[in-house]
Amino acid sequence: MNHSKVDEGIASKSFDVLNTLFMVFLIIVCFYPIWYVLVASFSTSSQVTASGGALLWPKPLTLGAFSKALAHPLIAGGFKNIFLILLLSLPLNMIMTLLCGYFMAARNVMWKNIIVSFFIFTMFFGGGLIPSYLNQKGLGLYNNIWALVIPGCLSIYNAIICRSAIDAIPESLFESARMDGATDMTILFRIIVPLIKPTLAVLLLYYGVGHWNSWFAASIYIKDNALLPIQNVLRAVLLANSNMLNEGADPENINTFAETIKYAAIVLSTLPILCIYPFLQKYFVKGVMVGSVKG
Amino acid sequence: MLQNAVSEKAIKKHSFGNRVKQDFKLNKLKYLMVLPVIIYFIIFAYKPMYGILIAFQDFKPQLGIAGSKWVGFENFTRFFSDPSAKRVIVNTFRISVWSIIIGFPAPILLALLINEIKNKFFKRVVQTVTYMPYFISMVVMCSLIKVFTQSDGFISHFLGNFGLIQTNLLANKTLFLPIYIISGIWQTVGWDSIIYLAALSGIDQEQYEAARIDGAGRFKQMIHVTIPGIRATIIILFILRMGGILNVGFEKILLLYSPSTYQVADVISTYVYRMGILNADFSYSTAIGLFNNIVNILVLLLTNKIAKMTTDSGLF
Numbered sequence: 335m336n337h338s339k340v341d342e343g344i345a346s347k348s349f350d351v352l353n354t355l356f357m358v359f360l361i362i363v364c365f366y367p368i369w370y371v372l373v374a375s376f377s378t379s380s381q382v383t384a385s386g387g388a389l390l391w392p393k394p395l396t397l398g399a400f401s402k403a404l405a406h407p408l409i410a411g412g413f414k415n416i417f418l419i420l421l422l423s424l425p426l427n428m429i430m431t432l433l434c435g436y437f438m439a440a441r442n443v444m445w446k447n448i449i450v451s452f453f454i455f456t457m458f459f460g461g462g463l464i465p466s467y468l469n470q471k472g473l474g475l476y477n478n479i480w481a482l483v484i485p486g487c488l489s490i491y492n493a494i495i496c497r498s499a500i501d502a503i504p505e506s507l508f509e510s511a512r513m514d515g516a517t518d519m520t521i522l523f524r525i526i527v528p529l530i531k532p533t534l535a536v537l538l539l540y541y542g543v544g545h546w547n548s549w550f551a552a553s554i555y556i557k558d559n560a561l562l563p564i565q566n567v568l569r570a571v572l573l574a575n576s577n578m579l580n581e582g583a584d585p586e587n588i589n590t591f592a593e594t595i596k597y598a599a600i601v602l603s604t605l606p607i608l609c610i611y612p613f614l615q616k617y618f619v620k621g622v623m624v625g626s627v628k629g
Numbered sequence: 630m631l632q633n634a635v636s637e638k639a640i641k642k643h644s645f646g647n648r649v650k651q652d653f654k655l656n657k658l659k660y661l662m663v664l665p666v667i668i669y670f671i672i673f674a675y676k677p678m679y680g681i682l683i684a685f686q687d688f689k690p691q692l693g694i695a696g697s698k699w700v701g702f703e704n705f706t707r708f709f710s711d712p713s714a715k716r717v718i719v720n721t722f723r724i725s726v727w728s729i730i731i732g733f734p735a736p737i738l739l740a741l742l743i744n745e746i747k748n749k750f751f752k753r754v755v756q757t758v759t760y761m762p763y764f765i766s767m768v769v770m771c772s773l774i775k776v777f778t779q780s781d782g783f784i785s786h787f788l789g790n791f792g793l794i795q796t797n798l799l800a801n802k803t804l805f806l807p808i809y810i811i812s813g814i815w816q817t818v819g820w821d822s823i824i825y826l827a828a829l830s831g832i833d834q835e836q837y838e839a840a841r842i843d844g845a846g847r848f849k850q851m852i853h854v855t856i857p858g859i860r861a862t863i864i865i866l867f868i869l870r871m872g873g874i875l876n877v878g879f880e881k882i883l884l885l886y887s888p889s890t891y892q893v894a895d896v897i898s899t900y901v902y903r904m905g906i907l908n909a910d911f912s913y914s915t916a917i918g919l920f921n922n923i924v925n926i927l928v929l930l931l932t933n934k935i936a937k938m939t940t941d942s943g944l945f
Contacts, residue, residue: 461677462918547766
């Protein structure tokens with residue numbers, strides 16, 4: 335008995351050691367590529383090519399790639415366009431999500447179940463790529479910024495998260511508000527919104543990151559290069575081997591920063607998101623739970 | 630409270646027509662507020678569903694659905710006699726099944742291992758760092774894959790140390806699938822483990838206490854307490870995953886594949902994209918998309934049924 339306990343102790347200890355080592359390995363594997371890009375963006379092209387993949391620290395540290403990237407009309411335009419999309423989309427997203435979530439959480443509404451099933455059905459079945467494409471083109475949501483704003487203005491998953499947050503508010507609060515003559519509008523925007531602020535912050539993040547990272551819609555609905563959001567500019571530059579970036583640029587700069595300007599663009603487009611996410615991390619669990627299990 | 634109780638009683642007493650009227654009077658504003666949402670779903674979800682009809686037509690955009698010629702199942706028979714059909718179906722299943730076999734257990738394993746970390750700070754660091762790749766956009770992710778796997782990239786360099794020839798790994802037919810799956814795990818394993826960690830934290834600590842009293846060591850506790858504790862979560866997520874069996878990472882493949890890897894990387898959705906968007910063969914590509922959608926739903930229902938029969942947990 336005693337002997338086996340000692341064995342157990344050794345096995346347990348060695349497991350802990352192995353587990354810790356594995357986690358350290360995992361941290362390196364997850365973090366190194368991100369670090370590599372960050373370092374490369376502060377370096378010159380020749381350093382990146384000479385490094386052979388092992389970049390630990392930029393020497394000498396230069397901001398050349400960033401200034402080149404930001405000065406480039408396409409990259410700067412990509413940022414301008416995505417900010418415009420966010421500015422137009424996010425208020426619409428939040429209003430639609432609140433309206434949908436409020437209705438889904440409502441009680442004693444005769445047609446609620448039928449209407450909600452009508453929404454939920456779209457989670458399992460849809461028209462598919464081509465009918466949606468034809469539909470959107472037919473509506474004139476083509477080659478303009480609204481093509482990237484209106485079709486994605488509501489996510490049913492997010493509305494379900496919103497519904498759950500509203501459900502958690504005691505019904506008596508609404509009852510007494512109604513007694514005082516409050517309408518549904520007042521209840522939603524004056525009582526519910528202040529109470530579910532943390533959830534709304536997470537939803538804002540979900541929508542924001544979703545818009546920020548999306549590229550496919552713009553790739554099929556936007557034909558004009560000047561209207562492309564940042565991800566599509568990155569795609570053209572990084573994946574399609576396009577020379578878009580070099581057009582009209584000073585040839586000397588191309589040589590020094592041609593490689594690193596790409597990394598600088600990656601960093602500029604990824605850093606904002608990586609910076610805000612640790613602050614919202616504590617809300618993830620809730621969001622993920624509601625989104626996938628109840629969904 | 631009182632007002633509602635009264636109105637509820639009133640609603641119950643009356644005939645259907647009166648009930649509709651009562652309900653409308655009471656909830657007018659609620660219906661009005663949900664109207665934009667209903668209109669949104671009609672325009673952007675149900676109208677495209679109506680558009681599926683073109684799968685049974687020889688659709689010409691200038692004629693519209695009403696004016697185009699009906700051809701029955703011709704587009705479907707054309708797909709099944711198309712030599713590309715076999716390729717894209719096989720590729721879709723192969724990529725999807727391998728993603729499930731390797732990618733589904735990975736976050737469970739990670740969650741179990743994170744759960745065993747005793748140092749709270751270290752645990753938090755591991756979680757924070759492993760969630761991070763999830764926020765990298767698909768375009769950036771694929772760019773990184775491309776940069777790292779090209780002949781002078783970081784991974785090729787690394788493999789070169791072991792005497793392997795440095796080539797463009799992504800253009801290699803046998804390596805496309807491993808690159809796709811490993812990078813996918815890299816990006817999502819941390820995020821996907823969140824839900825299991827949440828389920829793990831919900832397990833009653835008394836169960837561990839009882840297991841310890843019965844003399845169970847850490848490994849026995851894991852097998853007899855921890856895993857059964859998250860079994861329901863695993864099953865539900867598995868059913869949902871199966872429901873998307875034909876939804877392989879469409880965007881990722883679109884960004885990563887090239888004509889040199891079409892043979893192994895071209896899947897149903899990318900084929901639909903090329904046929905529909907690039908070649909403007911609308912009816913044909915809609916038919917293929919519909920086939921894809923129906924298979925997904927059938928697999929979802931089948932998995933749900935099997936799960937219900939064997940384990941008593943399911944989605945519906």
